[in-house]
Amino acid sequence: MMRSKKRTGRESLWGNRKWNKAVSLILCGSMTASLAACGKEAGKETGASNLQNNAGGGEVLLEQALNEQVKSHSAQTGKEETVYVLADAQGSIRQVIVSNWVKNGEGSDMLTDVSDLSNIENVKGYEDYTPGENGTLTWEAKGSDIYYQGTSDKELPVDVKLSYTLDGQEIAPEELAGKSGRVTIRFDYENREKQIVSINGREEEIYVPFAMISGMVLPSDTFSNVEVTNARLISEGDNLLAVGVAFPGLRDSLNLEELKEGMEDEEKRKELDELNIPEYIEISADAVDFDLNMTMTMAMSDVLSDISLTNSIDLNDINESMDDLESASHELIDGTAKLKDGTGELKDGTVELKDGTGELKNGAAELKDGTGKLLEGALDLKDGTNELQKGSSDLKDGTGRLAVGSEDLKAGADTLKNGTQELREKSGELETGAGKVNEGTAQLTAGSKALAEGTKALAEGSAALDAGALRIQQGLASVDAAIAAMVKACQGSDGSIGLVEGSRSLAEGIAGLDSLLNRYFEMYEADINGKIEALRQMAAEAEARKTEAQAGLAQALEHQQEAEAALNAACVPETKTIEVEVEAVGTMPQTTISGSVTGYSIEPVTATAEVPVQSISADEVQKAALDYRNAGEMVAAYQAEAAAAQAEEEAIQQIIAQYTQELMQSGQFGNDVQTASQAAYIKYMKEVSANLAAGAQTVRAGTDSLYQALLLLNDGQSGVPALAAGAEELKEGTEAAVTGTKQLQEGTEGLNGGIGTLKEGTEALQTGTAKLAEGTGKLDEGAASLKDGAGKLNDGAKELDEGAGKLQDGAAQLDNGALQLQDGAAQLDEGAGELQDGTAELDEGAAKLQDGATELDEGALELKDGMIRFDEEGIRKLTELFGDDVERVIDRIDALKDAGDRYHTFSGVQEGTEGSVKFIYKTDGIKAR
Template structure:
């Protein structure tokens, strides 16, 4: 099918570009003496298989406008016509005469002559030959074989012999293939250029040249001078446009061999080139050795970052364990604080009970005062009776008058005496009971007094426990301080690490930049080598033209070819020089890496130190808190249980005493005491139930609190039952009622206090035990976590050290590469450049070399070897390019740069973690230090509380001692009271007997007045005895009153002591609160530590990834350097050495035949003919038809 002119122009441009890129620059045609030359272009339309259909020829008579007169021309064209001007012509056979008008002549015509070069195209689909028509629309693997046959033979002189050669033609075929239909396009002699939408294919051949050069069998097998080309592709719905082929005839006209006159000088230059190539090979080997050391260093670097990552992972895990332990510690201190609040509440209830006991003692004292007042009245009555008896005795004379009255009075007295005796019996029985109660009370006091030593011992244990608690608090504060210092060192170490990581990242980026520049320099080196290879190949091809140019006296052609070769050597030297410079930059980057790694190692060392201090601080924290909580709980529990036992014994004794006083007791005071006790118990129950709601309360402490609540509820039941019993008690004696009321109140209060103390003691003991166990366990977790942190930090430090070692190895390798390989490469490049310069300088003597050439046939093998060397250099160059493409395809530089950027970005994350750990303006560390200071300051409060408890204990001991001392007097008074009771009973018996006698006497007095005097005397004696007994009774009551006064004083001291105990427990509670606050601050600090460790772990991962990328890039660089080393060796073995050998052996023979091919005898200058006076030049453009499946484009 026909294509539009635009496609034609595009294809022509592609063909021209290929020709200009693969053939020598076409020299201007030599003009004839008259200056007119003929430029001829032959346009051939052919089938898709290359069969000629028609030929159109365009001729340009160049410079014909300047000719004087008509211009004669020769042409066998048919249908000649002027295509540009109005000039006319006349034709006589093949002779054409043009009438010029100061303008060049352009004319056109047709021809049916045979072309000097035939073109054949064969198509194979899946290895089966197929016609273009059959191929249209098919799919499969296409092979297109294009062959050219040179039919233009000429006879020329070679070494004075006639030799047949073919006129030199260069055939260039171009085609444009759609990427929709063609893929995987390849060509054996040519190039494929793809822009994504289409494939531009250019094939090149030089038909007949191989035969014209008459190459030896050895060189003929090695040097491939193509007679055609083969294009292969995978096709889908195959369709193909027109192909365009250009044939040019002046391939060898640009070669000028006239200056080749000094083979010795050229040989010297080749020797120097050989030496330079050897040095270049040595330099590439040193480069490979250096990159191998670089790769080994990056492996060490990567191994170090792996260890660092493992260490930071352990650091993070340890920080998590530390944070978890700190949380448990906080929960334990919260429980301790809640228990101290319960202890404070119990102490408050104890204080309230002591106040109630003091009130009961006051009431008891008031009752004994009333008892003493009653005995005083009785004593006064007996005195009156005794006075009456005396009066009766002295008034005996009046007796008779009143005998009747006396008898009546005696009867009444007898009746009253009986009543008095009954009352006295009841009184004395009460006195006996009171004395027994007093004895029991004093025994209780003695028991309390005897237990005061145990109480003092318990208070000493409490004091020692508090002191140990204070010491533990100090240890805890010291541990917190050490932790803060360690955390500060840790943050400083991390800051150092961040700085080192930043330097490492920057060094990595510098290294990547240097490596990129290194790759770029090597990339520039490869084209230089390629250019040198192409120059050698071009030189090999052009040397075939030298012989002709020598014969034509045109040595400038060879000069130009060798200049191109020298230019390639310069490019290679420049590339090596630039590569050397990039090696220096890479060495600088490696030094930065080493410096960053050292900073990293310093940072991890500081990290190890900080982690060790944290672990030691937690150990001190465990020792202080565990011992203090256990000691405080045991001491407080024992003290409270001992006090409760003593109080219960006293209450039992008071109950026995009071019960013996009277069955009729006033219920008001007892009801008040019971009510107060119930209120205290209810308050304690509410407090304990509130503690059950505390967040984070462990199961053991909760069980202990529930047990205490059950005991208090049982006490409430007993109090309610006692309150109900009060309604059944009846009042009999005011004194007994007062004693019963006071005793019951005291007894109930003491029992309530004892129950509260026992319950609270049990709760505190269990809570302290549970808290101590829990805190010890969690402290062990904290220590384990801190040990993990320390171990992780040590691992990180080891990894950093290994990283530093790897970086040093990297730096050492780069330095060695810079010191050794750089010098050798620089020397090689300088020598190579100097050799190129000498080659240029030696070209001035080439003409003398040509004059002295001997046997032409001996140069054939040299030319063939030169071409073979060019081919092998080209292959080596392709290997070099493949190696560097692989280096670039791995994107190692991008990965390294990305890793460095991530490392730099992780610097901010790590810095943020440090800021989080430290808090704003170092707030976290300040808070921890403040907590430690508060914990230490709590020592003063605890010391003050212990001092107050000690003072209260002293007062309590004094009060108990006073009570014990007064109990002796009370016991003595009770004994006197008992003795007085005997006397009183005796007196009452005597009174009874006396009244009986009085009655009898009165009767007798009535009967016999003589007996009256005797009865009056007996009456007087009985009254005296009665007065004596009343006096003893009064003395005993006074002793009882004095004892109750001492009891009241003792209970006042007890109130004062319990108040001090209450103040001490409040101080204990405040200290526990401070401990709890300190634990909370510690928890906040460990959370920040955990976050910082996590950030550090993430940064270490980024560093590890970057080191891996660095290692991969170094491996790729090493592989590329190996390819460069192998390519340099191949470049020398197959290129430079063979070039030298070829120049020495086969050069002359090739020069002679090239000279013959360059002569006018071999040249093809016109297709249709020309005048002998004109020079000529002709080129052919052959357009083949395209084909498709018939669908429209």
């Protein structure tokens, strides 16, 4: 049977046109069975998780329906990829999001994967990963599977493009929104994924066999008269569902043209041309106010994975296999007849199942009502236990206080017993004291008479006191007025300056005057010191010039001596003398004091020098005489300069001595009358200024002290005003005393009358104390009985408190149990609700199962008829069509299957890991704005 089914698959590809259309419809129909309510609008997606979790009803159901066509991988280890392609209404890609599920079949702590995605994030856990080389990702799996997603900008293996026409004219999707007319929507696919494979011993390039399943929801209030190409229509309520399948590149990969060239039978070649391998999908409909939510396409490459023709067919005996296939088809016909009988019985059974699920549904509804009432009762019980627990707590508090109070009562009864005993003893003493009081009243009578006489004298003295207080009050008023005037004088008023302020200003002014005089004298002394310093500098300069002149004079004298020696030398050879007139120094007395020239005199004279000469010329003698004369002039010049410097220095020293003496005498009397008077005046002025400043400070301190004393005297709390107030109070007190003495005098008269009454009262008191002594005896007996009762009450209160404690604990346990009952009732009610919902779904499912069984029964009948036609038209034609070429066809199909199996990842997979990948293309809806 397995071989027959697989040959039937080949017949569906290469048999007659009607059968191939049937195969396409079967593929579409199997994935549209659950797309009943796909009319809701899908939300906008921002990621694969949103695409899966937040989509609208139509989108989710459409994706589920497409997923039914994808092979389910049940391997415990491996990687599954879902590539979500988000595109606009024409198929232009906006974003590609890849969702990966890495299965951790061995429960490893670390899980290694390979991926070239960007923006990777964990979508179902908190596990982290470490990136490595060549796209390696090492996840800290901790025994769990890893679910993550990322984005990619790689080229997709298949492109999906949509085009639209309105009344035969191509139109942009945004312009189509809201229009009416005949609309055609076409899906075109471009397969870009090729592989090099070996077929019949030669290398060929084939396309990876992607199956493209596209679908859309067409609301019947918008679309009508719908026609499809390479698709199937399902009518469900108010919606139409169009789903189609296409195999882009498959026809080229099968190389049907080469197969057709090898066929000699023209009829077979014609039938091969009519073989329908769809490469596009087209939907046409009359639209009113065009509106389309979205479209969805699923792509997968492993549609041929379950085909294993080489394992099930003996290629060396293909003709025999064809015979077996033909024979098996007959057996299949017989089997479908039996299947028809079974489906009839299934149909009858589903009717009974529907009746049972209806009863179960009714019972679940009754159970839900009961659990609802149970939950209400549990809530009421919980409220009651809450109140009971609160009341028991209050009771425990009360019994606690009762126990404490009984202890206090017991202690009080003891105290009362002791007190009554003492009262009994003291009552006797009271009786004795009453007698003494009676005796004292007689003495009180005599004393009251003396009190009356004293109050009379007191009245006379208080009158005199009142008159003296009045005189004190008047005198203090005068003193207060005088002090106020003095305070006013100290403070100043009406624009005048007060004594205090004036003394302060005087002290400050005198202090300023003293400071001014001191500054003046300091400036005076500073001026003299400055002049002395300038003169000293001038004396130093004169001394320097004198020293320089003395040095020059010494050199001039030396030069003069040299000239004299030269002159004498010029005259040595002859012994005769000549007279030479030389203007020289006639008299030059010199006095050297401390190495300096202090006096000099220059008188030019004409002297006659007699010098012996020897045949010497007059020129030489004249030259020597001229030198000698010049030297004498230089000596005279330096002597004059030295004398002038000496005189200047002496004059400066005299002035310095004068200023120094004047400065020294500024603080004391000197010998010179004028200078002494000036110094004495300066000293006197300084003393006077200092005395004035000290006196002003003394005056200021005295006025401040006087002012403070006056303020104290004028203070209303402690000064004269306070004394005046006290005098006022004294006056009022004396007046009150006068009045009081009168009242006292009157009271003493009343006291005499009251004493008689007191005497009568003391007699009654003496009688009452006797009765009190008798009553205290009875009270003592009652206190003893109270003491015994308080003890018993205390014992009972303790027992009551212990019982209240146990009641409180029990109430708490009861409240806890009621809470558990409430939770359980709530869970039971919730479960009953779920059971009710489940039974409703079961009842609905049973109805659907009944409908499905009916359809299955009808389909089995159609299958039976179809198998007869399959045997007559399919198997026989398959055998007749290919004959000996079947082996080549099988080799090509196996190569295509292998190419599809090898394409098992888009973003990468770890070597040695089994992978699978599917693509989901979602295009935007077309909405009128």
